Amino acid sequence: MSAVPDIALSLRHVSKSFFGLQVVTDVSFDVLRGQRTALIGPNGAGKTTVFNLVSGAFGVDQGEILLDGTNIAPLSPGKRATMGLARSFQNIRLMPHLSVVENVMVGQHARTRGLMDLLTPLWLPRNRVWREEAEAQLRAFGLETYPNEVTANLPYGIRKKIEVVRALMSHPKVLLLDEPAAGLNTRETAELKDFLLDVAERGVTLLVVEHDMSLVRSLCDHTVVLNFGRKIYDGPTAEVQNDPGVLEAYLGPRHDAA
């Protein structure tokens, strides 16, 4: 019996262009269940676009996206969320007029079932768990100071963290994080790493776009590299910096090789 790898998320020959500009070209890779995978590449390589295609913000031009073996490419973003997919955004996209805890509670929406969940006041005993759970999750992230503050007024680093908490509230199987450490200081980045390790420990599969290579090395065992919309590396994180193709993508072609 050969061990069949347990694939949580799989891209198969995915392509996308905007107004004739090819942004993602025939990209295929697998994200194994329980693993922490990094998606890296120079600016404009197409990483955020891959997240948009997987989460359903945009439709693919070609290819399949498999979540637990089901092709989700034709499904609505909301349906994908209820199937266990969640994401954060590179440019923070919290709802500016909602309080911190309300933002986090929006993240729970994919878990609501039926009209009673939708139409009964959130302060009823049957609904109080939602807010309690949101507040507990904020506490776990050291964010309990601001539950009723409107997010528009909060500092960048805090809003960045709230986005991660919000994404977790759908209890996702696969979590996509787009540059979660951007703008965080060293201490906050270390905290984020511990928190994400903890999240992964609880069985959430992570796919992380990140520029901070020391965070990538300490968090992700597996790395996929994109350049100009194509996959140029797919292997262990430990060997990515020795890969000639990756070096060339980041540093430009070497003169002696020309």
Added chain:
Amino acid sequence: MTGYLGGMLVILSLNIILAYAVFLPVATGQLNLGGAAFQAVGAYTAGILSAEYDAPVIVSLFAGAAVSGVISFVLALSILRTKGVYLVLATFAFAQFVSGVIINVDLLGGALGMNVPDHIDGPIIAVAAVVILLLVMLLMQARFGLAMRAIHDDDVVAGLMGIEVRITRVAAFTIGGVLAGIAGGLYAFYFNFIEVQSFDSLSSVYLLLFVLLGGTQTVWGPLVGAAFFTVVPELFRYVVAHLPVGHAASTGQLDTSWRFIILGAITVLMMVWRPEGVVTRTGLGRLLHRRVEKQA
């Protein structure tokens, strides 16, 4: 409760119901510039059923609300695809269409208007306004209200979080239509006469102003807006009538125009001073917070 104050209370109650009718779609980010037209649908449906078919008042009221709700639903399904200024234009066009129908259909009394003999008293309308206010508050405190506000802020992200953006918008627009229909029926039975001018586009503009100037971020905004725009013009009527600017002030014509000039100026000033409305979440939070501090 009769006379001037009673009449004021009725107008205030109707304006509150109408403000919430417009607030619900606006809270999901959809401007509705046809509020008075949905009121007209409710008023004429209830009026016809009562005056021509002898239907009981309560049946006529509910029928008016239902017809306005169904029309809102059908309209929302088709026009909520459009956004921003196009949606405003679409609701405005719908309002013009309704006016056109009323003027041209003999059964509806045309430009002459229509008598509605059955009557309901002011206090019933005040109770209806309170009940509707409470129901809207409960709805906004439910997850549905949270979803509406999330959509208002970022519909793409709301959709990615599993919120049914389109269904929520259509539902909010439809509930708004039902409320406007109820206000229309109440209007018809209180004043016992309806005519197309009572539901013109200026009324729709005012309704939207109630809501936008009151503030769309909290459920209190429309209440403040409706109260302000109902009471302040009346205060001006009183003040202007007693101003020593000559006898023209008491002839009525100048009186009305002055009131609207001052009201217009206040509107512009409020837009500059508080572009997000009088009642905002941060403002309300600060107010409540201060109160807590005082208690401590």
